[in-house]
Amino acid sequence: MTAAAIGIAGPSDIAVRAGTAVAERGGNAVDAAVAAALAALCTEVGIVGLDAAAYITLWRAGEAPVVIDGGIAMPGQDRPAARFGAGSVPVTLDYGGGMHTLVGHGTVGVGGAVAALGQAAAGWGRLGWSQLIEPVAMSAADGFPLSRASHTWLRYSHEAIFGRQAESAAVIHDARGNLLPAGATIRIPGLVDTLASLALEGPEVFYSGHIGAEIAACIDAGGGLMGHADRCAYRAVECAPITCDVDDWSIAVPPPPAIGGAALAAMLTRMAGLPQRTWTPSAVNALAAAQRDVFERLRDFAPVVGDDRYMAELLAWAASGKLPGPRRSASTVHVSTLDDSGLGCAVTASSGYGSGLLVPGTGIWLNNCLGEMELNPQGFHALEPGQRMASNMSPCVARGPDGAMLSLGSPGAERITTALLQVILNFMRLGVSLEDALAAPRLHVERVDEGWRAAVEPGLPLDEVVMPCRPFDELSMFFGGAGAVLLAADGSLVAAADPRRQGGAVVVSSDPG
Numbered sequence: 001m002t003a004a005a006i007g008i009a010g011p012s013d014i015a016v017r018a019g020t021a022v023a024e025r026g027g028n029a030v031d032a033a034v035a036a037a038l039a040a041l042c043t044e045v046g047i048v049g050l051d052a053a054a055y056i057t058l059w060r061a062g063e064a065p066v067v068i069d070g071g072i073a074m075p076g077q078d079r080p081a082a083r084f085g086a087g088s089v090p091v092t093l094d095y096g097g098g099m100h101t102l103v104g105h106g107t108v109g110v111g112g113a114v115a116a117l118g119q120a121a122a123g124w125g126r127l128g129w130s131q132l133i134e135p136v137a138m139s140a141a142d143g144f145p146l147s148r149a150s151h152t153w154l155r156y157s158h159e160a161i162f163g164r165q166a167e168s169a170a171v172i173h174d175a176r177g178n179l180l181p182a183g184a185t186i187r188i189p190g191l192v193d194t195l196a197s198l199a200l201e202g203p204e205v206f207y208s209g210h211i212g213a214e215i216a217a218c219i220d221a222g223g224g225l226m227g228h229a230d231r232c233a234y235r236a237v238e239c240a241p242i243t244c245d246v247d248d249w250s251i252a253v254p255p256p257p258a259i260g261g262a263a264l265a266a267m268l269t270r271m272a273g274l275p276q277r278t279w280t281p282s283a284v285n286a287l288a289a290a291q292r293d294v295f296e297r298l299r300d301f302a303p304v305v306g307d308d309r310y311m312a313e314l315l316a317w318a319a320s321g322k323l324p325g326p327r328r329s330a331s332t333v334h335v336s337t338l339d340d341s342g343l344g345c346a347v348t349a350s351s352g353y354g355s356g357l358l359v360p361g362t363g364i365w366l367n368n369c370l371g372e373m374e375l376n377p378q379g380f381h382a383l384e385p386g387q388r389m390a391s392n393m394s395p396c397v398a399r400g401p402d403g404a405m406l407s408l409g410s411p412g413a414e415r416i417t418t419a420l421l422q423v424i425l426n427f428m429r430l431g432v433s434l435e436d437a438l439a440a441p442r443l444h445v446e447r448v449d450e451g452w453r454a455a456v457e458p459g460l461p462l463d464e465v466v467m468p469c470r471p472f473d474e475l476s477m478f479f480g481g482a483g484a485v486l487l488a489a490d491g492s493l494v495a496a497a498d499p500r501r502q503g504g505a506v507v508v509s510s511d512p513g
Contacts, residue, residue: 004339004340004510004511005339005340005509005510006019006029006032006337006338006339006493006508006509007336007337007338007339007407007485007486007493007495007505008020008023008033008036008335008336008495008505008506009337009407009483009485009495009503009504009505010036010037010504011044011047011149011333011334011335011411011483011504012039012040012043012149014136014144015037015040015335016503016505016506017039018035018036018038018039018135018136019032019035019337020508021135022132022135024508024509025127025131026127027131027132028124028341028343028510029338029339029343030120030121030126030337030345031127031131032337032508032510033056033120033336033345033346034121035135035136036335037054037113037117037333037347037349038136039136040335040349041113041333041349042136042139042140042191042363043136043139043144043147045146045154045172045188045365046150046153046158046161046162046172046365047149047153047332048333049351049354049366050113050363050364051111051113051114051215051351051364051366052111052113052351052367053070053111053350053351053367053369053391054068054070054111054117054347054348054350055391055393055394056070056117056345056395057252057253057254057344057346057396058124058345059343059344059397059399059405060124060342061341061342061343061403065241065397067253067254067255068116068119068120068236068238069112069238069257069258069388070112070113070116071112071258071391071393072110072111072369073109073110073112073233073386073387073389074383074384074386074387074388075109075110075227075385076225076226076227076230077229077385078227079225083106083224083225084225084381085380085381086106086223087104087105087222087223087225088103088370088371088380089103089104089164090102091103091161091353093157093160093161094156095153095156096478097470097478101352101353101368102371102373103355103368103371104164104224104355104357104368104371105219105221105223105224105355106223106224106370106380107368108219108225108226108355108366108367109369109370109389110226111366111369114198114203114206115206115207115234115236116236117203118202118236119203119236119238120345120347124343129199130200133199134199137195140188140191140192140195143185144185144186145182145183145185145186146182146183146184146185146186147502149477149501149502150182151180151181152477155179157353157354158172158173158179161353161354161368162354162356167189167358167360168365171188171189188358189361189363190360190361190362191362191363191364192363193362194211194362197210197211198211206231207231211364212228213228213231214359214361214362215231215359215362218357218360218366219366222357225370225381230385230386233386239255241255242255244264244268246424246425246428249399250398250399251397251398252398253396256390257391258390259298259390259391259392260391260392260416260417262315263294263295263298263392264396264417264420264421265315266314266315266318267291267294267418268424268425269315269318270286270294271290271421274286274287274425274429276429281461281462281464281465282464284443284460284461285464287422288454288466288467289466290421291418291443291445292452292467294314294318295414297314297317331352331411332348332350332392332393332410332412334346334348334349334410334411334483335409336395336407336408336409336484336485336495337485338406338485338487339487339510340491342405342487344406344485344487345407346395346396346397346407346409348416350367350391350392351366351368351369352367352368353371353372354366354367354368355367355368355371370389374413374414375390375392392412392413392414392417396420396424398428400489401489404487404488406427406434407485408423408482408483408484409482409483409484410423410480410481410498411480411501412479414444414446415478415479418442418443418445418479419444419480420480422440423484424437434484434486434496435494435496437484438483438484438496438498438499439498441457441475442456442457442460442479443455444456444479445467450468451467452467453468453469454470455469455472455478456469456471457476458471458472458473475500481503482497483495485505
């Protein structure tokens with residue numbers, strides 16, 4: 001077999017190097033994505049952790065696209081009723097202009113990132129699971145630098161969230177209790193042993209094995225909901241994506257409960273024909289209106305797996321402009337890969353804002369996804385045990401004319417959808433380069449007490465925007481940190497990372513041997 005080329009875009013140099021290492025050993029785009037995602041889960045301190053949620057979109061030439069749902073499952077299958085509604089502490093931070101969340105043992109859901117990555121590797125990869133763990137295991141053993149993105153988030157959260165537990169605080173603070181600077185070497189006690197167990201015993205050890213038991217015991221000791229039965233019952237789920245068209249491109253995104261995919265498809269539908277040639281004042285106003293209208297439809301909606309009827313209704317509304325009727329309805333990393341055989345993989349993983357809990361002796365930071373109240377509109381602990389919760393994650397793989405492909409995604413909570421919306425419109429409709437599409441200024445509509453307002457980066461004409469604007473002085477990580485890989489119609493590969501975040505991108509040769 002001849003050597004192949006793989007494009008990799010990830011949230012950090014460590015993640016991209018991990019993907020590169022397995023590609024150079026003969027791995028394909030999925031192997032590279034899994035290795036890069038595992039590296040990010042272990043080394044993007046504060047932003048994400050191994051017990052994250054993840055959605056993976058895969059598309060291989062000649063086949064239908066597939067999504068692997070590794071979303072958060074509600075725990076509590078074998079817990080007393082008194083624990084429901086307990087185990088949380090409210091936190092308010094000044095990040096991005098102000099945010100509220102809940103942290104603590106009761107906010108931890110069952111994260112499916114490891115299960116989803118294992119399923120992707122087994123079904124679409126070329127290398128063995130242990131080979132995909134080797135690069136991050138080396139980084140964990142040697143120690144790794146605290147990334148600029150991690151440091152940015154920890155400046156706001158290192159005390160209120162990650163300083164609440166002694167084991168967690170010790171990793172990110174010096175002997176005087178000061179947050180470590182960006183670039184400081186991080187070593188997480190127990191992480192090397194955890195990765196060794198994962199490599200030897202497979203993803204199952206994270207759920208039904210001894211690692212799953214240790215996570216459950218940590219939560220149980222703090223009065224949370226999760227028990228070992230919750231972890232043993234967890235399964236990643238393969239499902240069909242939502243697909244939508246932008247001109248001559250077809251885009252695949254995750255279905256519910258990843259509501260970010262449905263929101264993105266609806267916003268793209270609302271922006272049919274816009275912008276034309278450039279972002280005029282009227283096109284920017286239409287962009288703000290499309291975001292506001294879709295968020296208004298989704299804000300009280302708490303979808304569950306298989307809720308296809310609502311999604312069909314939402315997309316029909318987006319196309320017609322008629323309302324479907326009233327309905328109750330932080331921290332993330334993304335990896336994109338594509339190889340020149342036409343295999344695309346997009347992985348987005350999230351731990352919410354983080355629970356601030358490091359499972360003693362394992363090196364595993366736990367999520368606080370049950371405490372993300374914007375994704376739990378029915379209330380804290382309102383889901384049934386085992387039910388998947390909503391997510392903004394929306395990894396995309398798209399096919400264009402003459403065999404072109406795009407793998408794309410972003411972190412950024414609710415800003416994931418709006419970041420991808422604007423990258424796609426800039427690239428597919430205005431025809432700018434992939435690098436310029438990622439770097440272009442963004443607008444994100446947000447709900448405040450007074451109604452809706454637009455957070456905006458400099459460079460967009462705002463003359464006709466009919467809602468208040470909150471201007472930023474420069475490009476900000478608040479608006480996401482997208483990464484993308486393009487397979488052009490001529491067979492060439494381009495990988496690019498968002499300048500808002502300390503990401504990396506590379507095209508590497510892979511020798512299948």
